[in-house]
Ligand SMILES: Cc1cc2nc3c(=O)[nH]c(=O)nc-3n(C[C@H](O)[C@H](O)[C@H](O)COP(=O)(O)OP(=O)(O)OC[C@H]3O[C@@H](n4cnc5c(N)ncnc54)[C@H](O)[C@@H]3O)c2cc1C
Ligand code: SF4
Ligand code: SF4
């Protein structure tokens with residue numbers, strides 16, 4: 001951090017947060033709010049005279065509330081810059097009767113109560129998100145009495161207590177009486193791997209953190225009796241098993257079983273833990289001086305804000321989603337944005353640093369190239385046809401279409417990923433996807449259904465998952481009926497209601513729309529639009545007297561060759577059951593419906609055109625009127 | 637906000653009730669009987 005602070009080409013904006021982002025890769029425009037610190041950081045020499053006289057004493061967040069700080073303070077010893085700041089919520093200087101004691105003693109004259117938050121605007125080519133995570137707060141697990149019992153602490157508090165720069169200067173003591181605890185229990189998986197409390201996932205870092213803590217205790221206080229209550233120890237990293245074995249051989253007892261409850265002796269403040277030792281098959285009771293809850297981690301509570309600002313996506317557990325779990329593990333789905341550290345998933349410092357290095361290298365590659373290559377498959381707007389409804393902009397998962405009420409949408413090609421969701425959504429076909437036009441897709445449908453359409457299971461398959469799932473099924477030589485015919489689109493969200501109806505009109509007995517599972521969508525969340533469209537198509541079919549059961553939707557990942565084969569097998573029966581009469585009826589109904597649909601679209605385009613022309617006329621008239629009134633009445 | 641909704645599987649015909657979240661991330665719908673994703677909200681569900 002200090003190196004970064006000193007680096008001539010790194011500008012560290014502390015106490016700052018991003019409040020707005022516009023533009024696209026290479027040209028992001030970012031607004032940042034820099035909070036007023038009420039101390040001019042360039043003048044402050046950290047003499048600490050101010051903090052001595054400040055009368056406000058409050059719990060120190062950095063020391064987990066185990067020590068106190070003043071309203072004017074340095075957040076932690078290594079903070080960059082090394083300058084004091086005032087927290088306005090704590091300071092009396094904000095009250096009408098300002099205390100101003102710090103102001104009086106500051107020789108540098110750097111305290112300024114009139115300082116205000118600043119809004120900075122910066123242009124950047126790429127961004128790295130490294131907003132980290134939060135530790136789980138175990139208060140809700142009332143059985144463990146974290147908020148009732150002084151000597152039940154979290155692993156975060158343990159870190160502070162054993163640290164030389166901590167509240168007790170590295171003397172490891174119990175909060176209740178300041179005595180050194182000799183019998184310490186660690187409870188693992190607190191707020192992790194649980195359907196009841198916290199999160200269902202493994203937090204990844206807490207096992208090794210506890211192993212490290214027990215080694216620290218063994219090193220500093222060899223006579224400590226440490227016990228670790230665990231489900232299973234996950235020591236999977238380089239050298240981790242070795243550390244775990246060292247911890248065991250130093251005398252730490254590892255007991256497989258998670259205690260259900262902690263009880264406190266009100267007199268001694270000692271703790272009693274009951275646990276079923278699942279290895280010994282016995283109920284055990286342990287008397288302890290201190291219990292450390294090995295808390296897991298969870299996504300930051302403000303992740304939504306960052307997600308919205310940067311058009312990110314999140315996995316079901318709430319961490320930010322990478323563009324591809326194997327091939328693009330540090331890229332966010334939005335081009336030019338990268339992820340590092342625990343904001344992406346829980347990980348230790350080593351993995352966070354590795355990921356941060358990778359993200360920085362990716363940025364270097366991007367920026368040093370100076371220009372980027374974008375896919376050619378972006379949408380092309382036919383302005384004359386556009387009715388300025390903004391639906392394309394509303395569904396674009398990358399915010400690549402800027403639209404203002406009543407205006408023409410502006411397509412930011414550098415931000416577009418080519419999913420085709422916008423083109424499928426446009427009610428008047430004003431958008432054409434280059435290299436995946438409606439005509440091209442319809443030509444494929446025509447070719448598939450040209451002969452014996454009743455034998456074909458027309459399948460729209462997305463490039464990344466379901467099409468690849470078909471490949472997986474093929475290369476694994478799985479057996480399934482041969483009736484499937486695939487039309488490949490980049491995303492299932494490219495499949496418009498019109499394309500589905502077109503396939504039925506051309507004689508398809510059954511149509512399958514397939515795409516990535518929600519968590520795997522390569523276009524952030526475009527496939528949620530697929531659901532909406534298929535639902536609309538089901539409604540439309542039903543209204544027209546066509547069985548909605550003939551339209552199917554399946555999520556198939558690239559690895560799910562089995563599922564692909566299974567779907568092909570299962571759908572073969574309903575395909576075969578569609579009679580020639582039913583197909584003929586469908587074709588007739590849909591041919592008529594298509595004409596009506598085309599008519600409706602043309603009407604919408606014409607109405608919008610007329611409205612625009614009228615507005616233009618009105619504008620011309622009013623500007624002519626204004627010009628006439630400026631010129632004054634003509635002299636006769 | 638969560639509410640219960642009726643759905644129908646278009647593969648096997650099963651009608652079932654499932655939790656529908658109005659806000660937050662939508663979840664994939666799966667038929668509890670045949671595992672199909674062709675799950676259509678019933679008319680009442682759309683209300
Ligand atoms: C109890 C506990 C014990 C641990 N023990 C170990 C251990 O022994 N060994 C180990 O290797 N790892 C350990 N870890 C994991 C380690 O803390 C993480 O790997 C590491 O902190 C991740 O770094 P990070 O930069 O991703 O996130 P963080 O360290 O969380 O840093 C994120 C930073 O971003 C800032 N920020 C957040 N949102 C914004 C925003 N919107 N705008 C501006 N700034 C923002 C935050 O204030 C913070 O400074 C432990 C974690 C916990 C919870
Ligand atoms: S790392 Fe260990 S303690 Fe943490 S959740 Fe996973 S198994 Fe539990
Ligand atoms: S193709 Fe996809 S990413 Fe590109 S503008 Fe359309 S909706 Fe947005």
Ligand code: SF4
Pocket residue numbers: 381385386387388389390391392393409425426427428429430431
């Ligand atoms: S008519 Fe089509 S292109 Fe125009 S704003 Fe609406 S959806 Fe976008």
Ligand SMILES: [Zn+2]
Pocket residue numbers: 645646647648649650667668669670671672
């Ligand atoms: Zn079913």
